[in-house]
Amino acid sequence: MVSRERLGWIAVDWGSSNLRAWAMSDAGEVLAQGGSDQGMLALKPEHYEAALLGAVSDWLPESGVVDVVVCGMAGARQGWREAAYREVPTRLEALLDGAVMPDVEDSRLRVCLLPGLCQQRDASGREFDVMRGEETQLAGLVALDMGFTGWACLPGTHAKWAYLFQGELARFQTFLTGELYRLLAARSVLHHSLGEDDLDDTSCREAFVTAVGESVAQPARFSQRLFGIRASDLLDANLPRGDARAAILAARLSGLAIGLELAAIGVELPPGEPVSLVGAEALCRRYALALETLEIQSRIIDSERAVLAGLGQARRALDAT
Amino acid sequence: MVSRERLGWIAVDWGSSNLRAWAMSDAGEVLAQGGSDQGMLALKPEHYEAALLGAVSDWLPESGVVDVVVCGMAGARQGWREAAYREVPTRLEALLDGAVMPDVEDSRLRVCLLPGLCQQRDASGREFDVMRGEETQLAGLVALDMGFTGWACLPGTHAKWAYLFQGELARFQTFLTGELYRLLAARSVLHHSLGEDDLDDTSCREAFVTAVGESVAQPARFSQRLFGIRASDLLDANLPRGDARAAILAARLSGLAIGLELAAIGVELPPGEPVSLVGAEALCRRYALALETLEIQSRIIDSERAVLAGLGQARRALDAT
Structure with missing residues (x-):
């Protein structure tokens, strides 16, 4: 109560x-x-x-x-x-300026x-993009860590990578990673071969890390490697049977999908600067492990903590109006 | 009758x-x-x-x-x-050696x-792979064109690329291209944005060719570009409205998916040698257009003609036993 x-x-x-x-x-x-x-x-x-x-x-x-x-x-x-979407670049403290009050x-x-926030395509390399919800988590990150500068990643169905400079959201990119994984795991020919993975298990972890590295090294072979999961299930005599096999192949799919994301974003990440991962802990740990293969460190910020900090920052601004 | x-x-x-x-x-x-x-x-x-x-x-x-x-x-x-699968490399005339006769x-x-045929992972770069049905089309290609040497592509749900040398299937690779397209078009967030494309329409054709080029040039950005289709639909003021917009975005998705396949296989294709496309005409024409962006020529062999030639070759061998 x-x-x-x-x-x-x-x-x-x-x-x-x-x-x-x-x-x-x-x-x-x-x-x-x-x-x-x-x-x-x-x-x-x-x-x-x-x-x-x-x-x-x-x-x-x-x-x-x-x-x-x-x-x-x-x-x-x-x-x-x-x-309506506000355009980036924008200061994240300014979200309230675009807020609306519905009649109640x-x-x-x-x-x-x-x-939410939108990004127009421009000459500096920004592409069309949108977010709605994640901007508040990023505002929370800035509220928790004033003047935050660096890369933040919000893994999920539509994973977001955002570059913040002294509290301003400079640009961002969205990857369909989570949705791609779910569609392939649940609805493609691969669903016969996949189970639940567990990255605390050594074999799963190894399959995941190997797959991340393969996607990073040769992103062009992504859709071939997808079919390769099915072919391995039929032919690879070195795989264990049953649930262990299905777990390893699921870890492999996850690694291929996250690795494809890192193949694109990895080149933008400055060495030696940790990425801030904002999200659910298990998924953030998966991303942290993937980033380690690129020798990039990370810290994890719980998404609930971030969203409450962002909403709280807006509430303080509302109070001050 | x-x-x-x-x-x-x-x-x-x-x-x-x-x-x-x-x-x-x-x-x-x-x-x-x-x-x-x-x-x-x-x-x-x-x-x-x-x-x-x-x-x-x-x-x-x-x-x-x-x-x-x-x-x-x-x-x-x-x-x-x-x-049971026969292993490659194998001569395609030899399919009958692996046939079985069910009781009737x-x-x-x-x-x-x-x-069908299977491929084991080996030191020469072959990866685990399987086909069942396409081998008979390839046997047909060899029957129609004795001693065929070169690359054949069978577009489809699971697109196959096979290298044949003097009638022997040396190696092959499968890409999940068609299934990936269908899942994304029908079941992802993109389905709100997509319609039926028509590559005889100039705008669709241009969107397709541009997307092929983007995937070939930067395959790593595939999953970002997927979300970009949704973001363009929300933000791009240069797109037409209605069906024309949905058709252009569908052509773009098709180009990204086929382009990702070509990003991997294109480097293996020797310049100046045409690819044999075996399949349904409309899909083969789409691939031919994609290959043109890599300056690779192609010829189209109807898949029904190929499969009948392959089955006919097996029947002659059966008669001779």
Whole structure:
């Protein structure tokens, strides 16, 4: 039960397929957490307020106004109300400048939807790109580590690599890595051959690291190596049988996919400077291992901590308006 | 109606998802065609004979024995009866040496299932690989063009590139190109952005050729460029609207996927020697256009003609036994 005296504001990360909410004290402490599977894909604009109340109403006071700061797909064009993309380069403290406040019926709610970021193609080598949700994690990284300069990577379905310079997001690139892995593992001819991998297992770890190195060295052979996973399963007498085999081949697919990403981004990473990995721990550890093959160090920042720091920074800016 | 006096033998290409059959004269003329959707995935071993009779029984004489020469998945382990892979390098005239004859109840049938080919990893750079069905098209290429030497490409779900030397299959490589395209087009975030392309349209053609060039030049950026298709759809003010936009973006995806394949294989292709493309015409024309960007010429051999020539060659060998 959240003490209504202590509730300062509410943080929300509203994705395509779910909604996560946190009751926050003014000091930045998490008092309670909630959520639901009512993501953007499941909602029409008129249903967002009820979906929000379903997750947070227990926390609300009987009267008074509570700030609800929201990042992610609720601000997409097909979401609650559009918070148009802001263009990079941009300072990450400035996200609130692009926020919108949807109309609500419950007078206790003041809802603020943060914008995503877009990047236009330009002569300096930037390509068209978009993010919505990750910018708040990056704002959190800058809030936690003032004036942050360097590369941040947010692994996931659509993995983002962003270069920040003294708190400004200079440019970013998105890779379809996670989605590619999932489609191949679940829906291609490879699904007959793959299981669950475990990078704490020596054989899986070795298969993963080898595959990363192969993709980095010869990215052109990616789609050949994909079929090669199937062919190895049929022909390679050195593979163990059963679950161990399926785990090794899954680790290999993961290494090929992440390695292809590193083949592109690795050349941009300055030696000796650690990459900040922002995400779920298991996935970040996988990326850290892949980066080690390029002799690049990394540090892991939990994505929940980052998103709460980013939403908190926006809330402080909102308070100051 | 097939004249029973003229029927010499029956050719069958039995795939994972369908069965195609041809009534052939001894002179190699097609007298009739048939088929069904009773592919390997839909059949248990005991149901193959009935599925075959369903497609060819009208052609059979009341007595006497007819050779039925079959390539493809009917000879897979999970098919009618396994015709074990033969290892490359191998002469393509020798496919019959690995054929098996399943037991049949109808005494008019003498069924011969041709084997697939496999490749072991070796010190010369061969990687694990398999084919089942395509070897018969390659045998057909050799039968049509005795002593064929050069590269043949069989585009498709799992595109095969094979190097033949004087009628011997020396080595081959499979790329997941077609499956990758289909998964991305139908099941990834890109499906919102893609339509049907038409390479006779100038804009589509240009998008395709540009994408091939980008993949060949920088294969490492493949998964970034995939997401870039989505981002372009959201941001690129130079794209037309509606179907034209969706067609251009589909051509771009096709070009990225085929270009990634050419990034790997292109370096192996000797300049000045045309590639033999064996497949459906529209897909072969797409590959021919992609190859032109590497200044590589090609010729197209219809896959039906190739498979019938390959099955016919096996039938002559069977007759001679």
